[in-house]
Amino acid sequence: MKFSYTILYVKDVTQSVAFYEKAFGLQQHFIDESGQYAQMETGSTKLAFASNELANSNLTNGFQENNLKNQPAGVEIAFTTDDVDTAFNRAVEAGAVSEVAPKQKPWGQKVGYVRDLDGVLIEIAGLM
16 A cells, blocks of 8 residues: 545635745646646655545545635645745745744744635644
């Protein structure tokens, strides 16, 4: 078994791609012609977006949509960088919502938390 990708269900796939490009410096790998699915260039494991509409068609019993009005779901995605403060500020300036400002953890790593346009929790962490 190989971990291949994470899919974030979002309101607007194209908007999410643009946000992740601006906030985190990622590059688009592709957007499906339907606009319902996209992947970002993130190395061997991809970060992908699928529309809530597509999620509803796949998950016939429904699902809990990501939403900034709700508490973050019990999952996060994480990006590592050698400059957490700059990356955190860049994300917030691009429209991310600050959850926890960067601070040193007992194990020596600096970590901050933001939420994206759909409320997905994102950790911005220093390299270990």
